[in-house]
Amino acid sequence: MHTESWLSAGTTLDECIKCNICTSYCPVAAVTDLFPGPKYVGPQAQRFRENGQIEMPDHAVDYCSGCRVCNEVCPTGVRISEINARARAQIVAKKGIPFRNRILARNATIARMGMIVPSLANFVMHNAFFRGIGEKVMKVAAKAPMPYWSTQGTFTDWMRHTAPRRLKSDKKVVYFHGCATESYEPYVGKAAVLVLEHNGYEVIVPPQGCCGLPLLSNGEFGTARKWHDDNLARLAGFARAGFPIVGTSTSCILTLQEEAPELLDIHSEPQQALGAATYDIFEWLRELHAKDELKTDFKPLKMVMPYHQPCQYRAHNIGAPSADIMGLIPDLDLRNGHLRCCGIAGTYGYKTEKYDIAMAVGEELFRYVKSQGSDVQMTACDSETCRWQLEHGTDLPSRHPIEIVATAYGLYDLEKRRELGM
Amino acid sequence: MTDILIIGAGLSGLMTAYTAAKAGQKTHVIAKGLGALHWTAGTVDLFGYPPGARTAPIRRPLDYIADTLTKEQPESPYALLGADRIAAALDAFQALAAEIGLAYYGAATPGDNLLLPTAAGAARPTYLAPAAQIGGDLARKDPMLIVGFDGLSDFYPRLVADNLARQGQPARAAVLPMALLTDRIDSNTLQQAAGMDDAQRRAKLIGALQQIVKPGERIGLPPILGLQQHATAFQEVQAQMGATVFEIPLLPPSVPGTRLFTALREHLRAMGVSVDAGMEVINAHSTPGAGSTPGHVAWVESATSTPRPYRHTAQRFVLATGGILGAGFNSDQHGRLWEVVFNLPLSVPQQRSQWFRPAFFNPEGHPVFAGGVRVNRALQPVDEAGGLLYENLWVVGDALANDDSILQRSLEGTAIATGVVAGQALALAWEGSLHAH
Numbered sequence: 001m002h003t004e005s006w007l008s009a010g011t012t013l014d015e016c017i018k019c020n021i022c023t024s025y026c027p028v029a030a031v032t033d034l035f036p037g038p039k040y041v042g043p044q045a046q047r048f049r050e051n052g053q054i055e056m057p058d059h060a061v062d063y064c065s066g067c068r069v070c071n072e073v074c075p076t077g078v079r080i081s082e083i084n085a086r087a088r089a090q091i092v093a094k095k096g097i098p099f100r101n102r103i104l105a106r107n108a109t110i111a112r113m114g115m116i117v118p119s120l121a122n123f124v125m126h127n128a129f130f131r132g133i134g135e136k137v138m139k140v141a142a143k144a145p146m147p148y149w150s151t152q153g154t155f156t157d158w159m160r161h162t163a164p165r166r167l168k169s170d171k172k173v174v175y176f177h178g179c180a181t182e183s184y185e186p187y188v189g190k191a192a193v194l195v196l197e198h199n200g201y202e203v204i205v206p207p208q209g210c211c212g213l214p215l216l217s218n219g220e221f222g223t224a225r226k227w228h229d230d231n232l233a234r235l236a237g238f239a240r241a242g243f244p245i246v247g248t249s250t251s252c253i254l255t256l257q258e259e260a261p262e263l264l265d266i267h268s269e270p271q272q273a274l275g276a277a278t279y280d281i282f283e284w285l286r287e288l289h290a291k292d293e294l295k296t297d298f299k300p301l302k303m304v305m306p307y308h309q310p311c312q313y314r315a316h317n318i319g320a321p322s323a324d325i326m327g328l329i330p331d332l333d334l335r336n337g338h339l340r341c342c343g344i345a346g347t348y349g350y351k352t353e354k355y356d357i358a359m360a361v362g363e364e365l366f367r368y369v370k371s372q373g374s375d376v377q378m379t380a381c382d383s384e385t386c387r388w389q390l391e392h393g394t395d396l397p398s399r400h401p402i403e404i405v406a407t408a409y410g411l412y413d414l415e416k417r418r419e420l421g422m
Numbered sequence: 423m424t425d426i427l428i429i430g431a432g433l434s435g436l437m438t439a440y441t442a443a444k445a446g447q448k449t450h451v452i453a454k455g456l457g458a459l460h461w462t463a464g465t466v467d468l469f470g471y472p473p474g475a476r477t478a479p480i481r482r483p484l485d486y487i488a489d490t491l492t493k494e495q496p497e498s499p500y501a502l503l504g505a506d507r508i509a510a511a512l513d514a515f516q517a518l519a520a521e522i523g524l525a526y527y528g529a530a531t532p533g534d535n536l537l538l539p540t541a542a543g544a545a546r547p548t549y550l551a552p553a554a555q556i557g558g559d560l561a562r563k564d565p566m567l568i569v570g571f572d573g574l575s576d577f578y579p580r581l582v583a584d585n586l587a588r589q590g591q592p593a594r595a596a597v598l599p600m601a602l603l604t605d606r607i608d609s610n611t612l613q614q615a616a617g618m619d620d621a622q623r624r625a626k627l628i629g630a631l632q633q634i635v636k637p638g639e640r641i642g643l644p645p646i647l648g649l650q651q652h653a654t655a656f657q658e659v660q661a662q663m664g665a666t667v668f669e670i671p672l673l674p675p676s677v678p679g680t681r682l683f684t685a686l687r688e689h690l691r692a693m694g695v696s697v698d699a700g701m702e703v704i705n706a707h708s709t710p711g712a713g714s715t716p717g718h719v720a721w722v723e724s725a726t727s728t729p730r731p732y733r734h735t736a737q738r739f740v741l742a743t744g745g746i747l748g749a750g751f752n753s754d755q756h757g758r759l760w761e762v763v764f765n766l767p768l769s770v771p772q773q774r775s776q777w778f779r780p781a782f783f784n785p786e787g788h789p790v791f792a793g794g795v796r797v798n799r800a801l802q803p804v805d806e807a808g809g810l811l812y813e814n815l816w817v818v819g820d821a822l823a824n825d826d827s828i829l830q831r832s833l834e835g836t837a838i839a840t841g842v843v844a845g846q847a848l849a850l851a852w853e854g855s856l857h858a859h
């Protein structure tokens with residue numbers, strides 16, 4: 001039995017006018033028969049779900065990738081994606097979570113374990129033999145794009161080692177790095193720190209855990225609640241004290257702001273404070289720019305740069321702040337194809353039964369990137385798993401926009417992904 | 423800084439955006455979601471039926487507007503604009519549609535309404551239709567072969583053909599296998615249309631149609647002739663068949679409406695205009711007018727994933743949110759009905775008992791649907807005495823008062839005419855402000 005209230009989903013449910021715009025724009029329904037579309041598994045099936053129900057009306061809801069394109073296009077404001085997430089949690093609460101999903105949902109733990117001996121973890125994770133076993137035993141797609149553990153320590157290691165030369169300032173900002181920056185891509189965090197410091201801000205990195213999104217999207221709400229509460233306890237104090245909390249991972253930030261409180265029914269004062277203080281890093285930089293406080297000493301960056309704004313970033317409903325800021329860089333030819341989704345959707349594309357769907361969803365994006373000419377050396381995208389999927393689908397490296405901005409400030413080597421002058 | 427912020431991404435908002443952007447204005451479109459165009463048949467209904475008499479459709483809608491409507495309903499949006507400005511706006515739309523690869527045509531006799539078959543086999547008046555629908559013109563009497571696909575819900579070729587035959591249009595029906603369109607077990611017309619973007623699938627469909635069509639017949643299909651590659655798909659099928667081929671629009675999600683929306687949005691993006699969905703306006707900040715001085719809209723804010731709304735500042739604002747059938751108005755059980763963004767006064771009876779006349783299909787329509795925002799000839803909102811409410815706000819489309827677009831069959835005509843005229847007025851206001859400085 002699910003233990004959550006359906007309140008927020010239920011109140012928007014009756015707004016559904018069955019127009020099917022959500023299904024028309026759903027990237028998953030477009031490529032597979034296994035997912036009939038958001039309207040059917042969302043507001044329609046919802047009529048048949050209630051607390052304590054013995055049989056769920058359908059299981060196709062598990063094929064929802066949680067990209068939230070349906071919410072974006074719905075003309076009447078139905079929270080379709082949240083209805084689906086709750087329905088999945090209801091199934092998990094009744095049937096239990098498959099072992100594979102339990103592991104994938106704990107990618108924070110995997111990330112930390114790999115960092116014990118990263119070279120060994122990388123060998124296993126990128127070895128065809130072990131991946132073959134992983135696919136057979138664990139149902140984790142052998143071809144799915146796994147990241148590499150950092151062999152130069154974690155992001156917080158770097159913060160510790162470089163503490164003496166980190167900027168001290170009256171102006172302070174808190175950085176939420178997320179698990180991927182901590183263990184796989186510390187250079188994204190370094191770029192963020194360089195950009196923030198260049199603008200005169202001291203960067204505080206408090207202890208922090210996984211935002212819980214992988215748990216939420218795999219229907220394990222109980223553990224997600226515990227993890228979110230931990231972050232809330234660690235961050236709410238900063239929020240109340242008036243520090244902006246910025247992040248480079250668009251889906252982690254969205255989870256802290258909206259997804260966790262919405263799905264877990266958390267409307268406490270600390271949550272309100274956290275929601276109000278938390279920013280996507282580019283949303284915050286754009287506000288600095290609006291106040292004329294962003295440094296614009298950008299060096300020209302003569303590149304053709306296909307950019308994909310992740311669906312979880314569009315769900316912030318703040319426009320495209322990173323594209324707005326990258327637009328200030330001279331000579332940078334930024335090209336936004338406005339495509340729906342790369343397909344990977346967090347842990348979705350790592351599941352054997354969903355890998356092909358994820359690749360089919362991403363195809364229009366991969367094709368768009370390839371159509372931008374042979375001058376294209378790399379792509380830009382704000383979300384880690386989306387970058388890995390983009391690299392997998394296009395064979396081109398992908399960078400976080402903050403790395404591009406750090407490069408334009410002359411602080412960072414975009415190709416080698418390291419700070420300049422060190 | 424944005425010159426013009428347009429709230430609403432239906433046909434009226436997009437036409438305003440196009441007209442203003444073409445005149446050099448920095449324009450941005452935000453919307454709660456995508457709507458309107460995805461619900462409609464993709465045709466341009468200008469004026470189908472006179473109010474009160476549900477008999478014969480109007481034959482020449484622009485003449486009707488010029489000769490009758492302007493006298494009988496001088497407060498209606500069409501009367502405010504006048505037939506000449508409406509005709510010019512329709513020309514602008516036709517030119518734009520051709521430019522974006524979705525040519526629209528009128529009746530063989532210029533100025534006449536077209537009569538096109540519906541999926542129930544009825545005759546529906548409309549003024550302009552996409553190239554792929556024009557072949558269904560019921561002024562032509564050559565026989566029709568109406569082709570359905572096995573298992574396609576909402577389209578029953580026998581029903582269409584029988585009803586057309588009853589009205590004197592020779593027609594017969596045929597059914598082809600769904601596998602020609604898609605391999606999916608369950609699909610909607612958008613997915614079937616996307617299937618016809620593929621040349622190999624088209625070749626198979628053409629082969630199957632050649633088996634069943636008789637010489638001299640025109641071929642009526644559900645709207646499945648391509649989505650991204652629609653123009654190619656339509657022209658190829660028609661050329662290879664050596665016969666007139668036409669589509670009959672179906673229930674939402676509407677394929678012809680989606681084609682038009684997609685092409686317009688892509689064109690606007692190429693012009694530097696963003697059309698952003700998922701942005702519901704929740705606050706508007708304005709200084710109210712005093713005496714004869716109108717008010718001024720400073721900014722609006724849309725909902726985000728945080729308690730911090732997203733602020734949109736602009737020189738001028740356009741309300742294109744639709745009326746009671748769109749998302750522009752809301753109501754409560756006490757009979758209160760309000761405009762959701764600026765809380766503009768509405769010409770709707772504020773008593774629920776007066777919203778509706780008896781009988782659902784009342785030929786007079788229902789007062790609640792004819793109500794909306796009152797505007798002046800420049801399409802700026804006014805109070806009951808005709809006083810200008812805000813100096814930098816315009817209203818277009820179905821939110822306008824004195825216009826029951828569903829009853830009249832005038833939804834797209836109003837959207838295009840008011841959108842183009844407002845877009846021009848916005849550009850003129852900009853020039854005016856340049857001269858003032």
